[in-house]
Amino acid sequence: xxxxxxxxxxxxxxxxxxxxxxxxxxxxxxxxxxxxxxxxxxxxxxxxxxxxxxxxxxxxxxxxxxxxxxxxxxxxxxxxxxxxxxxxxxxxxxxxxxxxxxxxxxxxxxxxxxxxxxxxxxxxxxxxxxxxxxxxxxxxxxxxxxxxxxxxxxxxxxxxxxxxxxxxxxxxxxxxxxxxxxxxxxxxxxxxxxxxxxxxxxxxxxxxxxxxxxxxxxxxxxxxxxxxx
Amino acid sequence: xxxxxxxxxxxxxxxxxxxxxxxxxxxxxxxxxxxxxxxxxxxxxxxxxxxxxxxxxxxxxxxxxxxxxxxxxxxxxxxxxxxxxxxxxxxxxxxxxxxxxxxxxxxxxxxxxxxxxxxxxxxxxxxxxxxxxxxxxxxxxxxxxxxxxxxxxxxxxxxxxxxxxxxxxxxxxxxxxxxxxxxxxxxxxxxxxxxxxxxxxxxxxxxxxxxxxxxxxxxxxxxxx
Numbered sequence: 001x002x003x004x005x006x007x008x009x010x011x012x013x014x015x016x017x018x019x020x021x022x023x024x025x026x027x028x029x030x031x032x033x034x035x036x037x038x039x040x041x042x043x044x045x046x047x048x049x050x051x052x053x054x055x056x057x058x059x060x061x062x063x064x065x066x067x068x069x070x071x072x073x074x075x076x077x078x079x080x081x082x083x084x085x086x087x088x089x090x091x092x093x094x095x096x097x098x099x100x101x102x103x104x105x106x107x108x109x110x111x112x113x114x115x116x117x118x119x120x121x122x123x124x125x126x127x128x129x130x131x132x133x134x135x136x137x138x139x140x141x142x143x144x145x146x147x148x149x150x151x152x153x154x155x156x157x158x159x160x161x162x163x164x165x166x167x168x169x170x171x172x173x174x175x176x177x178x179x180x181x182x183x184x185x186x187x188x189x190x191x192x193x194x195x196x197x198x199x200x201x202x203x204x205x206x207x208x209x210x211x212x213x214x215x216x217x218x219x220x221x222x223x224x225x226x227x228x229x
Numbered sequence: 230x231x232x233x234x235x236x237x238x239x240x241x242x243x244x245x246x247x248x249x250x251x252x253x254x255x256x257x258x259x260x261x262x263x264x265x266x267x268x269x270x271x272x273x274x275x276x277x278x279x280x281x282x283x284x285x286x287x288x289x290x291x292x293x294x295x296x297x298x299x300x301x302x303x304x305x306x307x308x309x310x311x312x313x314x315x316x317x318x319x320x321x322x323x324x325x326x327x328x329x330x331x332x333x334x335x336x337x338x339x340x341x342x343x344x345x346x347x348x349x350x351x352x353x354x355x356x357x358x359x360x361x362x363x364x365x366x367x368x369x370x371x372x373x374x375x376x377x378x379x380x381x382x383x384x385x386x387x388x389x390x391x392x393x394x395x396x397x398x399x400x401x402x403x404x405x406x407x408x409x410x411x412x413x414x415x416x417x418x419x420x421x422x423x424x425x426x427x428x429x430x431x432x433x434x435x436x437x438x439x440x441x442x443x444x445x446x447x448x449x450x451x452x453x454x
Contacts (some may be wrong), residue, residue, distance in 0.1 A: 219313060
C-alpha cells in the first residue's frame with residue numbers, strides 16, 4: 001500500500017508517491033520528475049517483456065526502473081511523457097488490469113507485468129492495440145493523453161482503439177473494423193480513419209481518454225519541412 | 230437527447246445520450262466510444278469548390294468534410310465525441326441565426342442543422358492544412374471545439390481578431406480581412422498574418438491558441454517528409 005496523490009489532473013497530471021523506509025516502486029523509465037536524494041534507482045526489464053521489446057508501438061520498449069527509499073521514507077514525483085491524466089487501480093488476485101502500452105506509469109514491485117499484443121495485421125497504422133497486463137495484489141497507476149473517463153461496462157461497449165487507456169480483465173475484447181466509421185480510403189498518410197474499434201463485452205470497468213495522439217501527429221504532418229533533393 | 234460536456238477546459242469531451250430513433254452528425258474521427266447498439270455511417274461532404282486531386286491523393290485546397298452519422302434504433306444509446314486539439318468545447322444553440330464556423334472548429338450537430346461548405350469569405354494565411362469555412366443554419370445544436378480555451382465576445386461596434394484565432398461568428402457581423410501590418414514584410418516577420426476586422430452587432434467565438442502557429446512552430450522542427 002502506498003500513500004500517493006495526483007495533482008494537476010486532468011490535463012497535466014503528476015503522481016506523487018510517498019515511500020516508506022526501504023519500500024520500492026516500479027516506474028516507467030523516464031517518468032521520474034523529481035525525488036528525494038536518498039532514493040536509489042535501478043534499471044529493470046520485467047519478465048515477458050524481453051521477447052516483445054521490439055514490437056511496442058512506435059518502437060518504444062517498456063523499460064522499467066525500480067526506485068527504493070533507502071534507510072528512511074522518501075518522496076517521488078512522477079510525470080508521464082505525454083500531458084494528460086493519471087489514475088490509480090488496485091489489482092487483486094482475481095482481477096487483473098490491461099493497460100494500453102504507453103500508459104503504464106508505476107506499480108508495486110509484486111505486480112507481474114506482462115506484454116500482450118492484440119490487433120489486426122496492419123499494425124503499422126499505429127491503431128492496433130498493444131497491451132500490458134498487470135496482475136497480482138497491489139497498486140498500479142496508468143496515464144493518458146487528455147482526461148480519463150471511467151465507463152462501467154455491462155453488456156457490450158465500443159471504443160475507438162486509439163482512445164483505450166485500460167480495462168479490467170473480466171471484460172473480453174475484440175478488435176474489429178467498423179465499416180461505417182471508415183474514411184481512410186480517401187485519405188492517405190494519416191493515423192486512424194480505418195474505423196478500427198475494440199468491442200468490449202461482459203462486466204467490468206473500462207477507462208478511456210479524451211484525446212488521441214495520432215490526431216496531433218496528423219495535424220503536424222503538413223507543417224513538416226519538405227525534403228528537397 | 231442529453232448533452233454533457235466533461236473535463237473542461239483543456240481536455241473537453243462531449244457525452245451524448247440519444248433517445249431511440251435519434252440521430253447526431255459529427256466530424257468523422259470524433260467518435261471516442263459508444264454503446265454497441267448505435268449505427269454509424271460515414272460520408273464525404275464536398276463544397277462547391279475544390280475536391281479530390283488525382284483520386285486517391287490527399288485533398289488539397291478543396292473544401293471537404295468527412296461526416297459520420299450516428300443513429301439509434303429502438304433503444305437509447307450513448308456516445309462520446311472528442312475533437313483532435315487539446316482544448317474546450319462549446320455548445321451553441323441554433324435558432325434562426327446563421328453561424329460561420331472555421332472547419333477545424335466544427336465537431337457535431339443535430340440533424341435539423343444545415344451545413345454548407347466552402348463559404349468563400351477568406352482562407353487562412355499560412356495554413357498547413359486547407360482550412361475552410363462552414364456556413365451553419367437551421368435549428369438545433371452545434372458543438373464547437375477550440376484549440377485552447379474558447380471565449381465569447383459580444384461585438385457591438387468594431388473588433389479585430391487574428392484569423393487563426395477565430396472559431397465562429399454570427400453572420401450579423403460584417404467582416405473585412407486585411408494584413409495586420411501595412412507592409413507584407415511587416416506582416417510576415419511580425420508574426421501576425423491576416424486579421425479580421427469585424428463590425429456590427431453579434432457574437433464572436435475565439436480560441437486562445439492558433440493552430441497554424443503551433444503547427445509551424447513544432448512541425449518546422451520535425452524531420453522532413
